[in-house]
Amino acid sequence: MGVFWAGYLIFFGTTFAYAFAGEAIESYQVLNSGLIFVLAIDFMARFPFQKLPTQEVKPYILLPVKRDRLIDFLLIRSGLNGFNAIWLFFFVPFAIISITKFYGIAGVLTYCIGIWLIMIFNNYWFLLCRTLMGERLWWVSLPIAVYGGIAAGLFIPNKSPLFDYSIDLGESLIKGNIIAFISILVAIAIMWIINRTIMKGLVYDEINKVEDTKVKHVSEYKFLDRYGEVGEYMRLELKLLLRNKVCKQALRTVILVVVGFSLVLSFTDVYDGKGMKNFIVVYNFVIFGILFLSSLMSYEGNYIDGLMSRKESIYNLLRAKYTLYSIAILLPFILMIPAIATGKLALLTCISWAIFSIGCVYFCLFQLAVYNNKTVDLNAKMTGRRNIGGGLQNLIAGATFGVPLLLNIILNSTVGQFATSWTLIIIGSVFILSSNFWLKNVYYRFMKRRYKNMEGFRDSRQ
């Protein structure tokens, strides 16, 4: 997942740097004026991923180390956490493209260091809010008041000085202004002291907390009852996606990115070039399959023994997955409707990519069910050890995105958009109509390799 985010950030950083070429204002000035928005996004993004030092203190509490030292150590560790540097995947390529020509490499360096320090400040600000919110829920009003106040300061006046202040801060970092750096360091230090004081008092409260494991609402998905055993496996797949951290994070990520791309494509001119439009269409349709099907059977590795001790359960599972993810293609399709309505995309193009993805792309990805044999921990933390894909998994995932993109370019330049769409529809339809046959084939090949796979799943289970 981290690699995906890094990829997105590099992509966005690079495209943003070029987005204002030829304009009166430089792209780094635009970005600097919106630094507060970056901090707000960073703040929100920390909620699902970041643990509080008070939550991490438990394994160390019996060690012969003073409590103050322990909290200092955990606060330092939190400050140095790689998560605070993830925005550099956005800022470094952005700065290299947009800042070097004005301020040289030194400007890039000081700017990136400054951004990293600001993210560390944001880290401690998040820890403070999160700790207080853990105590009393009404503390949620603190970040709301702060961000709401800033938003009001930015948007209510006709010409807000806050934008200028934000631009000045960014410029100061680029120029290596020592006062700007000292100010940030002082702000970090103040935030550190506040966190330290509050956490010292709350360590035992946190340790004594009992996690509420009750499920508030158990979804039945009764409409799947009519589909027999395959429907039962579809129900299982839905629960897999919605009840486990790793799948939920992947689902959130993919929806966020597809929605983002669709909105940008529909309502701005940023990606109006033919190449970028094609890229986004292919990406939006293929990413669902890549994210969930490239780890096909790896989630099931957690309970593979149970599945394998029941007759033909793997075949029904594969059929259920195919049906469910085919239906899921409707999601990017629906999200592309604004782009169709605004005339940025042709309806036929979207239909052809939806059919091609369900047919050809899924056919390629389902082959991984035969070869995947590493269990993915369904509730692993972001920082935990993960069984990331092997060479073949990455190769097929890369090919399922790269090959259609290449095919699209070749067909478009040779036979035109209309014929391309119909070619994709025909290819996709052939694979869809023969899906029962090739799913059975995947199942037979899986069964042939079952001992090797089961051993792999068992060995990699955590």
Place this chain on the structure above:
Amino acid sequence: MITINNLQKKFGEKKAVDIEKYIINQGEMLGLVGNNGAGKTTLFRLILDLLKADQGNVTINDIDVSQSEDWKSFTGAFIDDGFLIDYLTPEEYFYFIGKMYGLKKEEVNARIATFERFMNGEVMGQKKYIRNFSAGNKQKIGIISAMLHQPQLLILDEPFNFLDPSSQSIIKHLLKKYNEEHHATVIISSHNLNHTVDVCPRIALLEHGIIIKDIQNENNSAEKELEAYFNISVEEEIKEEDEVTQE
């Protein structure tokens, strides 16, 4: 019911299972005992086709388990957490298993009702996913799910593990009753000699993958034999350790 023919499984150089011929008849209740690493779980995995044998085969009702899946419809098993879908609630899991064997919800409910005492009000209606249950309750969920479709062959690995004394007593009673009423073949493994002797009329003693004794346990007659074996093993080990220390 089950025939083991020249079955061998090695992990590296170590032989985990090496059984020339062993037959378990329909309706028998067999206890598998042996020290850690004796090969009990490996033997179960081989019977359930979850491991590839290096040599030989296992047949259930004359079906070679590695060649056909037909035996799965009348077999139920629980070995470890790898059998549980832990993001389901127990109710959802039971209904899922039931559906796999063509059981309706009402039938599943009726069958679960027979385990009411065993569950002791701690399993059903808890609104918790299986992953949030205690080890003992997970064990109960696994055992019930293996018995839900009333299989003719039931295999349970260490069924008494994690269970409180009352639940251990109830499961012993349930297994005996199940064996008698359904004339089902039941195979359990356990480190608890008392329980095994109480429940199983036939006991196989496993050592380094080999069945070294096949004991007919009439009126708990196997108890002394087994105790003698395990005590002697421990005494021998202590003696060996002492000799090494003295050297």
